[in-house]
Amino acid sequence: MGTRIPTSGTDWGVKQLAIRISILLVVSGAVYVWRPLFHGVFYRMLNSPGGALVGGLTLLAVVVAFLAPPLDRSAVDSIQAKLTLVGVVLVIGVVLALVVGIPANSLEQRTMAEQTMDGAVEVDEFPAINAENPRIAPRDVADVQTRGSVSYRQYRLGESDIARMEDGRLAWSYPIEPDGFRNSIYENQQGVLMSDMTNMENREIQAFDDQPFAVGEGMLFHRSAEWNLKKTDYWAQYNDDPIEFVHDGDAYMAYPKTGHEWHWTPVPHTTPTWEGVALVHTDGTIEHLSPEQAQESEILAGQRLYPLSNTALEMNSLGYRNGIINQLSVVGAHEGHVEVASLPAGAGNSQPFVIDLADEQLSYVTAMEPHGEDTRGLDEVWFVDAYTGEFQYFATGSETLTGPERAMGIVRSADSRTGWGDNFVVIEPVPVTVDAELWWHSKVVPTDNTDITRNVFVNAHTGEAVEIYDTETVREFLAGGDPEAVEEVGTEPADDPDVAYYIVITGEDGTELDRIPIEPGQNVNIVQNQEDEE
Known part of the structure; x- marks a missing residue:
C-alpha cells in the first residue's frame, strides 16, 4: 500500500492535532524545567553556523513530522516514513554544516585575530613583575601538600585554581565539595580553602570550611552551581573553572562568562566575547555582572575576571x-x-x-x-x-x-x-x-x-x-x-x-x-x- 496524506476528518482532525500540540507543549515544558541539561545543544544552535544548520533543521523537522498527519494508514509505516524524512533532513543539515562550517571556522580564526590585533598595544619593554608574589609552589606540589594537610570525612578538595588572598598573595584555591554520590545529593559545598603559592617554606593554608554554599561545586543537578548558572543566564558559557576566594571573611566563587557575536559576511560565523562575571554567594544568590560592573565590584577587586578560555582562543587565532591563505601548509607563505x-x-x-x-x-x-x-x-x-x-x-x-x-x-x-x-x-x-x-x-x-x-x-x-x-x-x-x-x-x-x-x-x-x-x-x-x- 502506498503512502498518502489523509484528508478525511475520520483519519485526521482538529482533535488529533490539539492532542499532539498539547504533548509538544508538555515536552517543551519539561525541557524548559531541565534546560541546563540541554544547554550545550541549544547554545550551539544559536551561536554556531554548524549547530544552527544541523540542530535547527533537525529540530524543525522533528516538530513538523510530529504535528503532521500520518503518512500511511499503518501507524508503523507512518512512523518509519517520518523518521526517514527526519533522517534526510539531518543528512542535509550535516552536509550544509560542512559546506558552511569549513570556511566559517577559518573566518572565525581570521576575525578573532583581527579583533585581537586591533585592540593590542605593542610595548617597548616587558611589564614589571610583582616581586612579592612569585609563583613558587607548583599546582601538583600544592595539591599533594594541601590534600595531605586536611581531613574531611564527607568532603574532598575540588580542582584548584589561582586566586588572590585577602592580603594580596596568590594562592591555589579549592572548593571543599561533597565526596561520593550520596553526599553530592544531600550535602553542600562547605566553603573554600586557599594554599599560599608564594613561598617555599612554611606555606600557609587558610580553610574557610564553615561557610556552606546553598549551590556549589560537587553538588548534583539543581543544587549545583553549574545548574543554577545556566538556569539564571542561559545564553552564556561558563568555560573557565570557578575562582574560589574570600573577601572580608566571606567565601565567594566567581565564574567568567563567555558569549558569541555573529558576523554575517562573507560567510556567517561567530567569535567569542566577554559577557562579564557570575558571582556566587554562599546563600545561593548569583549576581550576573557585566564586565564594567565586575571591574567596579569591591568583592572582585584583584581577582581574575576575563575568561582564560577566551584568551587561549585569541592567542591561537594569531x-x-x-x-x-598565509597560514596554509602547502600554499601559505x-x-x-x-x-x-x-x-x-x-x-x-x-x-x-x-x-x-x-x-x-x-x-x-x-x-x-x-x-x-x-x-x-x-x-x-x-x-x-x-x-x-x-x-x-x-x-x-x-x-x-x-x-x-x-x-x-x-x-x-x-x-x-x-x-x-x-x-x-x-x-x-x-x-x-x-x-x-x-x-x-x-x-x-x-x-x-x-x-x-x-x-x-x-x-x-x-x-x-x-x-x-x-x-x-x-x-x-x-x-x-x-x-x-x-x-x-x-x-x-x-x-x-x-x-x-x-x-x-x-x-x-x-x-x-x-x-x-x-x-x-x-x-x-x-x-x-x-x-x-x-
Whole structure:
C-alpha cells in the first residue's frame, strides 16, 4: 500500500492535532524545567553556523513530522516514513554544516585575530613583575601538600585554581565539595580553602570550611552551581573553572562568562566575547555582572575576571592575522606566522600562564614562537590583563629569545648529577621579568611532588641559569637582585630523598671546606659577613 496524506476528518482532525500540540507543549515544558541539561545543544544552535544548520533543521523537522498527519494508514509505516524524512533532513543539515562550517571556522580564526590585533598595544619593554608574589609552589606540589594537610570525612578538595588572598598573595584555591554520590545529593559545598603559592617554606593554608554554599561545586543537578548558572543566564558559557576566594571573611566563587557575536559576511560565523562575571554567594544568590560592573565590584577587586578560555582562543587565532591563505601548509607563505610556544610533556602547566604583574595586576601571558617544526625561539610575548581583557605584546624583532621548552632543557643540562626523571623533575616554567628582561622561572621537585627543592631562573636573552633555594632570595632576585651575587651561594643537589640539597662551603682557592645537608622543607637563612675593603 502506498503512502498518502489523509484528508478525511475520520483519519485526521482538529482533535488529533490539539492532542499532539498539547504533548509538544508538555515536552517543551519539561525541557524548559531541565534546560541546563540541554544547554550545550541549544547554545550551539544559536551561536554556531554548524549547530544552527544541523540542530535547527533537525529540530524543525522533528516538530513538523510530529504535528503532521500520518503518512500511511499503518501507524508503523507512518512512523518509519517520518523518521526517514527526519533522517534526510539531518543528512542535509550535516552536509550544509560542512559546506558552511569549513570556511566559517577559518573566518572565525581570521576575525578573532583581527579583533585581537586591533585592540593590542605593542610595548617597548616587558611589564614589571610583582616581586612579592612569585609563583613558587607548583599546582601538583600544592595539591599533594594541601590534600595531605586536611581531613574531611564527607568532603574532598575540588580542582584548584589561582586566586588572590585577602592580603594580596596568590594562592591555589579549592572548593571543599561533597565526596561520593550520596553526599553530592544531600550535602553542600562547605566553603573554600586557599594554599599560599608564594613561598617555599612554611606555606600557609587558610580553610574557610564553615561557610556552606546553598549551590556549589560537587553538588548534583539543581543544587549545583553549574545548574543554577545556566538556569539564571542561559545564553552564556561558563568555560573557565570557578575562582574560589574570600573577601572580608566571606567565601565567594566567581565564574567568567563567555558569549558569541555573529558576523554575517562573507560567510556567517561567530567569535567569542566577554559577557562579564557570575558571582556566587554562599546563600545561593548569583549576581550576573557585566564586565564594567565586575571591574567596579569591591568583592572582585584583584581577582581574575576575563575568561582564560577566551584568551587561549585569541592567542591561537594569531596565526591567521596575516590572512587565511598565509597560514596554509602547502600554499601559505607563513609571513609573520606565529603560534603558541609548545611545552614538553610533564611540564605541569600550559599557556596562557597566570602571573602577577606590578601593582597586583594579574595577567595572562603567552609566549609565541615562529611557525615551523624546528623553531623554538620566541617571536612575541603577549600579556592580557586578567581584569580588563586589554592586550599588550612585546615583539622580539631580530633578537632570538629562549622559549620554555629550551629553558627546561637548560635547567637539566646544567646539572648532570641529579637523577632527572628518576628522582627529580623540572616543572612549571613561568615567564617573569627582571629589569625589563624575560626569564623563565622553573621549579625542581621530587617525582612524588612532595616538596620544592629549588627554583631555577633561565634568562631568555642569554641562556644564563640561576639556582635559588629560599623564598627571600627569589623575591630579591625578582626585584632586581644581582644574579652573580645569588650564584655565590654554593649549593649542590642531592640524590638522597631525605636531603633536598647540600650547602657547600669552599675556600678562596675553591677547596671544599664543609658540606651541609638540608632536609626537604627546611628553612635556611644564610648570612654573609664581609669586611669593608679600603
